[in-house]
Amino acid sequence: MEAALTTLLTGDARVKLLAGTKVHWVRAPQETVPPYAVLQVISSRDDYHSQGPSGLTDARVQIDAYAGTYLAAKRLSDAILAVLSGYRGIVSGVRLQGGFVDNRRDFPASSSGDVMPLFRRSADIIIWHSSL
Template identity: 40%
Template sequence: MEEALRALLLASGGVTAHVQTRVNFGRHPQGEPLPALVLSTVSDREGLTLRGPDGLQQARVQIDCYAGSYGAAKQLSRAVRAVLHGHSGGGFQGVFLDGARDLREPGDDTGRPFRVSLDFLTIYSA
């Protein structure tokens, strides 16, 4: 799922216009420029029926949209939403936006990036 989700974002001209190839799971490499996307799997569970596994997985993925200004972070988040919300195909049964938050990284005001966090529910074939 992780590779397919990253590939889906990198295939979008609307997303890559902002981040080029800076779409990573776990963390943004130190020293790399912004804007960037950082993806984190928050939960991942197997779908079950009374007869056992149903062959589907459901995962919650947080996508953090980092940029040097609030406006740039917000524009990036809108590009991500446009690609993912309601998407199906390529192994995904469905990808749905579940929540969004506007944040600022802690610390003093100098050089702190702005962040918009998006939570997506993904249902995909195991």
């Protein structure tokens, strides 16, 4: 699922305009220049029905958009959510069954002692998916 989301996001014109290909999982490389996004799976559950596993998994993915201004972080977050929200299709061998935005949060991304203070917009989205 991670490769599928990366492919989907880095192939979107609006996300590419705002962050290029700077979509990373778990953490960004140390010298990454903002704006950029960091995604991580917060939780993941396999789905079951009365006959056993359904083959579907739901993953809560946290998306953190970082930028030098609040509005730039919000724009990147909104662009990413626009791509993933409700998306259905097959990408990189994964069947994406739908993305459902759960919540959004604003944070200062750095402490007052940091050389380059950043803004962070965080959002959680539930991604239903299955392997082909």
